[in-house]
Amino acid sequence: MFKIVSKRPLNESGLEIEFVIEAPLVAKKARPGQFIIFRLDEYGERIPVTISATDPEKGTVTIMVKRAGKSTRMLHLMEVGDCLADVVGPLGHPTPMEGLKRVCIVVGGVGTAIAYPVAKGMRDRGIAVDMVAGFRSKKYVILEDELRACSVNFYPTTDDGTYGEKGFNVDKLRKLLDGGETYDEVICFGPLRMMKMVCDATRPYKIKTIASLAPIMLDGTGMCGACRLTVDGETKFACVDGPEFDGHLVDWDGVIARSTYYEAEEKEAAAHVCRITGGVREHG
Amino acid sequence: MANMRMDKNPMPEQEPLVRNRNFDEVALGYTPEMAIDEAKRCLHCKEPKCMEGCPVAVHIPDFIALVAEGKFDEACDVITQTNALPGICGRVCPQENQCEGKCIRGIKGESVGIGRLERFVADWHMEHGHKDGPPAIPEANGHKIAIIGSGPAGLTCASDLSRRGYDVTVFEAFHKPGGVLVYGIPEFRLPKAIVAKEIEKLTYFGVKIVTDAVIGRAESIDELFEQGFEAVFVGSGAGLPQFLHIPGENLLGVFSANEILTRVNLMKAYLPEYDTPIKIGKKVAVVGGGNVAMDAARSAKRLGADEVYIIYRRGMDELPARKEEVEHAQAEEITFKLLNNPVEIVGDEGDHVTGIKVVKMELGEPDATGRRRPVEVPGSEYIIDVDTVIIAIGTSPNPLILSTTPGLEATKKGGIVADEATGATSRAGVFAGGDAVTGAATVIKAMGAGKTAAAGIDQYIKSL
Numbered sequence: 001m002f003k004i005v006s007k008r009p010l011n012e013s014g015l016e017i018e019f020v021i022e023a024p025l026v027a028k029k030a031r032p033g034q035f036i037i038f039r040l041d042e043y044g045e046r047i048p049v050t051i052s053a054t055d056p057e058k059g060t061v062t063i064m065v066k067r068a069g070k071s072t073r074m075l076h077l078m079e080v081g082d083c084l085a086d087v088v089g090p091l092g093h094p095t096p097m098e099g100l101k102r103v104c105i106v107v108g109g110v111g112t113a114i115a116y117p118v119a120k121g122m123r124d125r126g127i128a129v130d131m132v133a134g135f136r137s138k139k140y141v142i143l144e145d146e147l148r149a150c151s152v153n154f155y156p157t158t159d160d161g162t163y164g165e166k167g168f169n170v171d172k173l174r175k176l177l178d179g180g181e182t183y184d185e186v187i188c189f190g191p192l193r194m195m196k197m198v199c200d201a202t203r204p205y206k207i208k209t210i211a212s213l214a215p216i217m218l219d220g221t222g223m224c225g226a227c228r229l230t231v232d233g234e235t236k237f238a239c240v241d242g243p244e245f246d247g248h249l250v251d252w253d254g255v256i257a258r259s260t261y262y263e264a265e266e267k268e269a270a271a272h273v274c275r276i277t278g279g280v281r282e283h284g
Numbered sequence: 285m286a287n288m289r290m291d292k293n294p295m296p297e298q299e300p301l302v303r304n305r306n307f308d309e310v311a312l313g314y315t316p317e318m319a320i321d322e323a324k325r326c327l328h329c330k331e332p333k334c335m336e337g338c339p340v341a342v343h344i345p346d347f348i349a350l351v352a353e354g355k356f357d358e359a360c361d362v363i364t365q366t367n368a369l370p371g372i373c374g375r376v377c378p379q380e381n382q383c384e385g386k387c388i389r390g391i392k393g394e395s396v397g398i399g400r401l402e403r404f405v406a407d408w409h410m411e412h413g414h415k416d417g418p419p420a421i422p423e424a425n426g427h428k429i430a431i432i433g434s435g436p437a438g439l440t441c442a443s444d445l446s447r448r449g450y451d452v453t454v455f456e457a458f459h460k461p462g463g464v465l466v467y468g469i470p471e472f473r474l475p476k477a478i479v480a481k482e483i484e485k486l487t488y489f490g491v492k493i494v495t496d497a498v499i500g501r502a503e504s505i506d507e508l509f510e511q512g513f514e515a516v517f518v519g520s521g522a523g524l525p526q527f528l529h530i531p532g533e534n535l536l537g538v539f540s541a542n543e544i545l546t547r548v549n550l551m552k553a554y555l556p557e558y559d560t561p562i563k564i565g566k567k568v569a570v571v572g573g574g575n576v577a578m579d580a581a582r583s584a585k586r587l588g589a590d591e592v593y594i595i596y597r598r599g600m601d602e603l604p605a606r607k608e609e610v611e612h613a614q615a616e617e618i619t620f621k622l623l624n625n626p627v628e629i630v631g632d633e634g635d636h637v638t639g640i641k642v643v644k645m646e647l648g649e650p651d652a653t654g655r656r657r658p659v660e661v662p663g664s665e666y667i668i669d670v671d672t673v674i675i676a677i678g679t680s681p682n683p684l685i686l687s688t689t690p691g692l693e694a695t696k697k698g699g700i701v702a703d704e705a706t707g708a709t710s711r712a713g714v715f716a717g718g719d720a721v722t723g724a725a726t727v728i729k730a731m732g733a734g735k736t737a738a739a740g741i742d743q744y745i746k747s748l
Binding site: 026029044088090223224226240254 | 457459467495496497498501502503523524525527529533534536539540542543546551552557558559560561563635682683684
């Protein structure tokens with residue numbers, strides 16, 4: 001069993017919550033860009049989520065989880081002292097940072113949580129990071145202080161202009177590139193459609209662009225093939241070959257179509273989360 | 285005097301059209317009377333051919349003689365001397381190619397029902413326990429061994445080593461131990477309670493099982509050595525599903541058999557109290573002709589599909605699945621589209637599968653495997669209307685251990701190179717066996733490899 005040792009909302013919307021969980025085996029080894037799979041209880045799904053931070057001394061792993069389907073809703077209802085049935089990891093390849101000097105990280109929404117350890121890892125290695133962080137509105141902004149601390153330049157944007165520049169993060173990225181900024185690499189974390197737009201924006205500039213893909217993963221060890229995608233005409237598995245891929249070579253339409261496959265079921269299941277018992281199930 | 289009836293005592297089974305709507309076990313098992321009667325069909329050959337056919341060398345005539353006398357506890361002792369998982373082997377071994385395939389009684393009639401007897405003895409033992417109480421626990425020898433993967437190879441290796449007094453820890457990546465026995469083989473063929481009980485027996489002998497531990501990521505083999513493990517056995521299985529590489533394979537509604545089976549078996553998608561989503565349409569095509577294809581097809585039927593097709597490019601005689609599984613599938617109204625080779629999966633504007641285009645085949649000259657090679661019939665393409673396609677054409681070894689363990693030699697197909705006689709790999713102290721070495725094979729072959737490696741490890745530790 002894996003105990004929740006702390007829990008805090010990341011912004012006033014309450015949509016994104018940070019959990020610190022005891023998982024010593026994972027904490028010992030995890031590097032930026034890797035993920036875990038958790039399972040709430042015997043009846044739960046296996047849910048992949050990127051690791052935000054680790055404390056090898058304390059043996060804890062930090063994850064930031066957006067409320068979406070049934071499992072994430074149930075997780076949000078769990079409290080400090082409650083236990084998850086399973087936490088397995090670290091999975092996937094760490095983000096490669098070799099040879100990079102100047103990088104632009106483009107994040108959107110909950111992708112911010114995934115980007116944070118990567119940005120921090122890059123800063124620690126002396127890589128100059130510019131960060132473009134897009135949110136729907138001011139109340140959805142997360143991790144601002146942490147991200148600022150990792151970046152040379154920090155450019156927040158909001159769709160409604162309530163904070164930072166009004167517009168999408170990809171618009172800001174385009175402005176930077178048009179204005180003559182150059183980067184060894186652009187890395188994007190966020191919704192699939194956003195990452196596709198980022199890749200489209202950087203293509204004319206021929207800047208290598210890495211996208212972090214977490215489509216439907218089931219076992220996270222390369223066994224089921226559920227997370228397959230086409231990269232440069234080849235079938236790859238996000239969990240073992242990724243989760244990061246060259247965004248200019250990804251078949252985005254295929255990835256986006258596949259990611260919506262269980263949407264209807266998830267919506268229905270999420271509607272069935274009991275608000276009274278929450279994470280505690282009535283059976284079993 | 286032996287019972288000279290020509291045919292085996294038939295296995296009591298659930299009715300086909302009842303069972304294809306539930307996940308309960310198909311075969312119900314012999315009664316003690318049936319088992320004794322069947323055991324009496326054994327001729328007790330001086331040179332028992334059946335034993336030669338058994339990868340774990342069960343003393344078959346000996347245990348059968350005890351069953352014939354109604355001494356089921358003693359029969360169990362004989363089996364478990366060499367086989368740690370009899371309840372599993374009795375159910376899923378391809379006996380027709382192994383022990384039963386060599387049985388003298390099979391020449392003129394049907395072989396002795398060795399698998400059914402093994403299952404009977406194991407089930408009897410699980411239900412009634414042993415009259416002498418639980419077995420003695422061997423004295424610890426103080427040597428620590430790590431086993432990676434809790435499938436049939438790992439469990440067998442763990443069992444043999446623990447009985448020799450080793451301190452064994454098994455690392456499993458999933459949340460439940462059992463490997464393919466829990467994620468792959470369906471409940472209706474191998475109830476998970478049986479697997480759990482067999483594993484319980486190992487923990488009784490002191491085997492420790494650590495779940496949620498992905499060796500290669502959380503810890504490397506080198507780190508296991510640093511922690512004081514003196515030898516490591518790798519039984520990490522054949523993980524990566526293979527695909528056909530035909531157009532349309534990433535359409536919505538195309539799955540690997542591994543995905544469907546994992547969702548159903550490990551994640552219990554068929555039980556309403558589990559959150560695991562699963563989508564099986566009304567018309568399902570399963571591509572492939574092996575046991576996994578049969579399992580996927582029969583699972584799809586049980587999940588509510590009206591029509592389920594097995595699409596296979598060769599003929600009935602070439603199907604690699606066990607004959608019994610093919611017969612079970614046919615009885616459960618699975619339709620076999622033989623000599624049909626998929627060329628494309630077709631979909632609608634929303635990228636959902638609407639059909640699978642196949643070309644008809646005819647059998648030509650035998651190929652390198654001795655099977656007649658299928659040749660396309662030009663212009664014979666047609667579309668089978670389906671909304672779900674399940675690809676069951678095999679798997680390749682999991683690359684995680686090889687890619688994170690320096691000095692471990694690989695085969696061209698991505699398997700770990702291991703000595704057949706000892707399981708030793710190119711690295712001292714690292715042994716391997718099962719699908720991680722051979723690519724997808726059978727449970728019993730993996731068990732045989734686990735057994736061989738246990739002996740190899742024992743020898744290695746004693747030589748240190």
